[in-house]
Amino acid sequence: MKDELDRKVPLPDELKKRVIKGPDGFEFEVDPMQDYFCQEPPKEHPPIYVKIVEDFFNWARSESLWILGFGTGCGAIEMRPLMTPRFDAYRYGIQWRPTPRQANLLMISGYLSVKTLKRAIRAYEQMQSPKYVVGLGSCTINGGMYFDSYNTIKRLDEYLPVDLYIAGCMPRPEALLKGFEDLKKIIRAGGAEGANHYAEHFERYKENQKKVILDWDMPDYSW
Amino acid sequence: MEFEWIRIPYALLTLFIVLNYGLLMTAVIRKMGARAGRRYGIRFYQNYIDLLKNYSMRSKITHGYMFYLGPVFRLTGGIGLLLFVPTIFGSEMWSNFSFSGDLILALYFAFFGTLGMALGAGESGHPYSAIGVSRGLSQVTAAELPFAIAVFTVALQYQTLSFTEIVAAQQGGFLNWTLFTNPFAVVAAMIAFLGMMMRSPFDVVLAPQEIPIGPPTEYHSAYLALMQTNRNIYPIAKIVVYMNLFFGGAGSWPEFMLKAFLLYLFSALVGVVFPRFRVEQSIRFFLIWGVPVAVIGLLWV
Numbered sequence: 001m002k003d004e005l006d007r008k009v010p011l012p013d014e015l016k017k018r019v020i021k022g023p024d025g026f027e028f029e030v031d032p033m034q035d036y037f038c039q040e041p042p043k044e045h046p047p048i049y050v051k052i053v054e055d056f057f058n059w060a061r062s063e064s065l066w067i068l069g070f071g072t073g074c075g076a077i078e079m080r081p082l083m084t085p086r087f088d089a090y091r092y093g094i095q096w097r098p099t100p101r102q103a104n105l106l107m108i109s110g111y112l113s114v115k116t117l118k119r120a121i122r123a124y125e126q127m128q129s130p131k132y133v134v135g136l137g138s139c140t141i142n143g144g145m146y147f148d149s150y151n152t153i154k155r156l157d158e159y160l161p162v163d164l165y166i167a168g169c170m171p172r173p174e175a176l177l178k179g180f181e182d183l184k185k186i187i188r189a190g191g192a193e194g195a196n197h198y199a200e201h202f203e204r205y206k207e208n209q210k211k212v213i214l215d216w217d218m219p220d221y222s223w
Numbered sequence: 224m225e226f227e228w229i230r231i232p233y234a235l236l237t238l239f240i241v242l243n244y245g246l247l248m249t250a251v252i253r254k255m256g257a258r259a260g261r262r263y264g265i266r267f268y269q270n271y272i273d274l275l276k277n278y279s280m281r282s283k284i285t286h287g288y289m290f291y292l293g294p295v296f297r298l299t300g301g302i303g304l305l306l307f308v309p310t311i312f313g314s315e316m317w318s319n320f321s322f323s324g325d326l327i328l329a330l331y332f333a334f335f336g337t338l339g340m341a342l343g344a345g346e347s348g349h350p351y352s353a354i355g356v357s358r359g360l361s362q363v364t365a366a367e368l369p370f371a372i373a374v375f376t377v378a379l380q381y382q383t384l385s386f387t388e389i390v391a392a393q394q395g396g397f398l399n400w401t402l403f404t405n406p407f408a409v410v411a412a413m414i415a416f417l418g419m420m421m422r423s424p425f426d427v428v429l430a431p432q433e434i435p436i437g438p439p440t441e442y443h444s445a446y447l448a449l450m451q452t453n454r455n456i457y458p459i460a461k462i463v464v465y466m467n468l469f470f471g472g473a474g475s476w477p478e479f480m481l482k483a484f485l486l487y488l489f490s491a492l493v494g495v496v497f498p499r500f501r502v503e504q505s506i507r508f509f510l511i512w513g514v515p516v517a518v519i520g521l522l523w524v
Contacts, residue, residue: 045281057279064269064276085261093269098435101443104280128443129282195282223284 009215037219042199045129047190054190061104061130062187063093065180068103070123073110074170075136081173094180100126105183108160110170111139111152114212117159121209124160125222129195134183135165136176144169158208161194234319237310238302238456240476245455246270248484252491259495270455277448286347286441293343294442294449300336301457304329308463311479312390312472326384329464330374333419336457337363340438340450347441355437358502359428365506366418366425369513373412376521377401377468380408386464390472400471407520409469413489414513416465418505420458420487422494425505462486 017031047054071079082089083096097103100123112120124133135156138144143154156162163186166179186192198205202221210216250270257264285291307325311317341360344352378384380401381392393399402409418425429437439450462483466472470486473479500508 043282048281057275060272060275060279064272088257088262088264090257090265091263093266093272095265095273099440101441102436102439102447104276128280128284130280 011217015217033217033219038221038223039219040221040223041202042125042195042221042223044196044199046196047193055188058188058190062184065094065105065132065183066097066103067094067105067107068100068123068127069096069098070100070106070120071109072112072116072120073108073137073139075107075110075139078136078170078173078176079107079109082176087173087177089177089180092177092180100124101128103127104130105132105134106160107134107136108140108156108162109136111137111144111146111149112156112159113152115151117153117209118213118218121159122218122222130192131195132163132183132187132192133160133194134179135162136179137171138167138169141165141167153212159205159212161197161205163192163194230320233316234306237317237319238305241305241310241459242452242456244480244483245459246274248487249455249458252487255488256491256495270451274448274451277443277451278445280444283444283446289342289346290441290446291343293340293346294446294453296339296343297336298449298453298456300332300334300339301453301460303335304332305456305460305463307332308460308467309386309390310463310473311476312387312394312467312474318387321386323385325386326374326378326389329386330371333461333464334363334367336453344438344441349440351435351440352438355428355440359438362418362425362428362502362505365509366415366513368415369411369509369517370415370419372514372517372521373408373415374468376405376408376517376524379521380405380524386467390467393471397471401469402471405520405523407516407523409520411513411517411520412465412469414509414516416461416486417490417493418509419461420490422490424494424497424500426494427499427502427505458487459483 011033015032017029017033019027020030021027049057067079071077081087082094100106104127106120106124106127108120124131133156135141139146139152140156140162143149143152146152147154153159164179164183166175168175171179183192206220247267247270250265250267254264254267306319307321307328309318309321337359341356344356377389381389383389383392393401393404397403421428429439439447442450463479465486466479466482470482473482
């Protein structure tokens with residue numbers, strides 16, 4: 001948690017530590033940033049089974065990609081045709097889930113403004129390991145057409161562990177399908193350990209994130 | 224009565240067959256739904272992979288004891304419903320643990336999972352869960368009313384509370400089925416069936432596009448896998464109850480599978496054709512269309 005002194009943007013009133021008087025006159029202290037969240041950093045979850053079992057599980061994980069339906073930028077438009085008759089990604093084992101708890105693939109679809117990055121981080125941290133991140137479009141690689149914008153991030157992998165980029169502005173749905181097939185290959189080969197990488201380099205990721213998110217008013221790790 | 228231990232492995236085998244049948248059948252039904260929307264749909268073995276993946280997730284978090292117990296209760300409801308109802312009529316092997324008063328127990332088990340889920344999802348503390356639970360309980364309660372009256376009708380008609388005797392009374396040609404001897408009760412029960420299958424038009428409980436995705440919002444990894452397992456057992460168990468009460472039971476596994484498929488297809492067909500009801504609309508639907516028909520059936524007896 002950032003110290004109150006070196007915050008550039010002050011905490012909103014409702015998140016400040018304060019004393020509240022209950023309806024029966026009983027007074028108690030509330031610290032929303034500490035009380036409602038667990039401050040524990042993420043743990044590494046290394047592959048624990050023997051190789052053949054882990055390979056089998058990796059195959060299952062690769063064939064059942066559940067995408068979090070969270071459109072961050074214009075690229076989200078390219079994901080809609082995948083659900084509809086023309087491209088129909090369901091036949092490849094790709095499905096959309098409405099909640100981060102059940103999803104295991106976070107698609108960063110296009111540019112990420114700083115405001116959205118905050119939400120993307122929270123969504124990513126609530127997903128369960130093993131989880132994968134795919135950066136969609138040039139904006140996630142080097143900023144793309146927003147390379148000189150003051151309000152978007154330029155390189156996604158400084159903030160979240162990215163498993164795969166799909167280049168293009170925007171990539172066509174066909175390119176997305178190809179990207180998913182490539183991601184499946186990475187997962188099957190056991191190369192998609194982004195969640196462990198994130199836990200291992202947690203300090204560095206947090207430092208990068210806090211560098212751009214000035215009004216940091218959430219727990220360090222929302223599990 | 225002497226208890227025969229051989230019943231336990233047979234009951235487990237029933238469970239195994241029903242689970243696999245449920246996994247394949249729900250995938251096929253989803254595929255048919257997709258074809259109705261001109262999509263190709265999921266692979267027929269996709270349910271197995273999803274289940275395996277969810278069981279193999281590495282991390283899980285908890286919100287408390289009831290959060291653990293919610294999916295367990297739900298699964299207990301599904302398995303309990305299945306195990307205390309005779310699956311195949313006339314076979315000692317597949318009649319599971321049915322006994323003379325099993326009709327009442329089945330009614331109880333049908334509601335058990337929903338209540339367990341309500342407690343578990345309530346503890347997760349997510350607002351969408353709370354909304355989903357309140358919607359689910361009110362809707363299922365309303366749907367249970369015509370069903371309960373229809374079950375009383377059947378019990379009155381055959382003067383018994385035992386599934387085996389109810390099925391026995393319906394043997395000898397399909398004209399002896401409750402479907403033809405008391406059509407009103409069956410119509411009322413089928414209306415309730417739609418409400419309990421959690422498919423459109425009564426899927427406002429899950430409502431993936433509106434309250435993502437209702438009670439199971441916070442459930443993940445193995446918890447979700449348990450609930451998925453139950454989602455494949457529970458509807459079949461429910462269908463077994465309906466089959467025994469209204470459609471003459473099943474004399475063999477192929478007959479069982481055909482009847483179960485057709486009954487499930489009925490709810491899926493209605494789901495594809497009709498859009499979603501809001502909760503108050505669906506409650507009104509059950510009370511206006513379900514209950515009077517059920518009462519007529521009761522008077523008919």
